Amino acid sequence: MEPATRSCRxxxxxxxLGDTGRANEFLADSFSTTAAFADARWAFPTAPTAPKCVRDEEDVLRAVLSVHAMIDREIAAGTNPRDVFVFGLSQGGALGIASVLLYPKTLGGCAVFSGFLPFNSSFAVRxxxxxxxxxxxxxxxRADSxxxxxxxxxxxxxxxxxxxxCEFKVYDRLGHLWNTTNWITASAGWTTFCTGVEEKALSVGSQGTCVCASISSTVPTISN
Known part of the structure; x- marks a missing residue:
């Protein structure tokens, strides 16, 4: 029997690096200020604690497999791949873009915040x-040190x-951190392009209905 289709994103x-998924759950409310993600369901996996690790292919691929497993389960449960998004900050952004590039299906989108590519150009063939x-x-x-x-x-x-x-948005005074206002201003056209939802209904400070899921499994760490 085919699973029932899930309608929300x-x-x-x-x-x-060094953070936890649970400590980031507050971000769901920040993202809900954009109409496209006002009713989204969220997963906040936690990577193993590590002060630093090597940025090599083995680390990247091991971490990617964990992210792919989460996406696979969600799609198997009825979510359209185009309604699946991968967002990440710094190390998480690096893992996010690697996970999207190696996934066998087209997803809704990937947002990278202060991230980097965790591989060299030879990775393109994959x-x-x-x-x-x-x-x-x-x-x-631009102020990211x-x-x-x-x-x-x-x-x-x-x-x-x-x-x-790929849209690239640069903010002169932004350091290595998350900023709600920057997300709203940078993402308006992008989220409309990805989802078809026009960003006009919600503004900073409004509260959407967000579902946060703390994932018990861990995602291997990659370094920055």
Whole structure:
């Protein structure tokens, strides 16, 4: 029997190095200020605690498999792949973009906040044709002292070189952190493009209905 179709969007949020999924659950309310994600369901997996680890292919692929397993379960439960989004900050952004590029289906979108590419250009041969159709939003601060703005530029250049739709938004005074106002201003056109929902109904400070899910399984850590 085919599973019943789930109508609302599903978002996987991947946290920064040293953080936890549970500590990031408040972000669901911040994202709900955009109409496209006002009623989204969220998953906040936690990566194993590690002060630092190696940015190598084995680490990346192991972490990607964990993210893919979450996405697979959600799609098997009835969610349309185009309603699945992967968002991440810093290390989480790196894992998010790697997960999207290696996924065999086109997803709703990927948002990278102060992230980086966790692989070199030779990784391009692994990117699936369907993955190249997933739109990407990359937000980076010029004042980011941990992940330099050049990492963001290189990442978006790589994605565009694959023929992907990738918006790159730069904020002069933004450091290595999450900013609700920047998300709202940067994402309006992108979320409309991804979801067909016009961003006009909600504003900063409004509260949508968000469902947060703390995932018991862990996602392997990759370094920044």
């Amino acid at each position: 599903f978002v996987v949020w991947l946290h920064d 990117v699936t044709a369907q993955a190249k159709k997933t739109p990407v939003l990359w937000i980076h601060g 941990l992940i330099p703005i050049e990492e963001g530029r290189d990442g978006t250049k790589f994605l565009r070189g694959l023929g992907m739709s």
